[in-house]
Amino acid sequence: MAAIDRAKIFAAIIGFWLPASLIAAVLPEERADTMYHSYSGGGVTIDGPSILVRKNVGNKLSLSANYYVDMISGASIDVQATASRYSEQRDEFSLGADYLVDKTTMSLNYTNSSESDYQAETVGFGIAQDFFGDLSTLSMRVSFGSDDVMRNGDEDFLEQAEHRRYSIGWSQILTQKLIAELSVETVADEGFLNNPYRSVRYLDPNAGSGFSYQAELYPTTRNSDAVALRAKYRLPYRAAVKSEYRRYADSWGISADNLELRYTHPLEQENVILEGKLRFYKQSGADFYSDLFPYLNATNFRARDKELSDFTSTAIGIGASYLLPDRWSLFDRKNTVNLYWDYVMFDYDNFHDVRVHDGDSAYLPGEEPAYSFNAHVVRLFWSVWF
């Protein structure tokens, strides 16, 4: 009996000193992350830095700031097919504040994203409440985004778009080793939602290749719903598995499912945490998507964006996080260096590779091979806890 009591007291002390959000409502960790990120695939490389700093002011307020850059180079299949172009750099600044009162956390955040042809501002407000002996957390978040859409080389082109997001999350400790979370989010978009450069193609007997291009035209509203269920389970030895399933559907006729499995395995002697993951994604495309329309202005709305087509993607990922030994740690604090690599394979069902027409082509319009490509995604970052 005494042994059990001592074990309980020890566990209670550990619980007190491990301020994970699972224990009770707490402010997020004070830390700084400096990351290099890179996405490379489909003829495009997008890379850049991301710096995220989070610091407490007193014991109730946590402030965060993030600077994020996407630098784009290369030419995607759309650029190669129709010579449209994208901006070369996107800069994003975010500021956030989290305020803790008893078991309630309120958060405010602001994001500004800037490209040569796209400006976006987003404000969000969230609230999270722990209850039921801190086994349950209910969170809600709303955000409003306002975008200016421009077109490089066309001074007169200026359109607007607005985005409203509403999400609810329920996190639940189920057993000593199992936690689950249910998330639901609705997004409502309104305004100019297509890419001002992208074109659709249609059959044109007068063209040498048998087809011509005209500008895309999307509906001016889009409403989507997503529901996700994720769970994390601690294995009998010190390792964890995560599973996540999400179902998505929207008013454009798109539906999608994705499933992710992740395995986390610490090597305690080496101060390393290893991670491996598998992710499967499948979507059915928009009602107004077509790889090849039968004639000019064939439908009210038209898209040939491969992200709105029928496709699947499969990702495998591995990564490692290394806790630096004391002699290398800056500021005498906990420091980690982390490297994660994901390999993503995209296979399009009804987006055809029109680049086969560049030379002498034996393909008839619409009978070109389906497009596919693979991408490497790298995250390399250094983290320090204050």
Next chain:
Amino acid sequence: MAKRALLLLPLFLLLGGCETLMPEPWVKPYERHYLADPIMSFERDPVAAGYMNHVYEAREAARGAEGGSGGGCGCN
């Protein structure tokens, strides 16, 4: 339907006030050492998780319900 829901309201208030009918939290604070292990968080590194959501949102039509690290990318 709305009237029926209103009639049930006092019942819920009664249940809420009557703690003996509510289940006890079944995982005590001192039993949460496994859950407090950093490997048990859904996303250990917000900067890295947020980036992956940005990649997915830019390449896939689906968006939303990413949990704590979501929120939209403000990009086209």
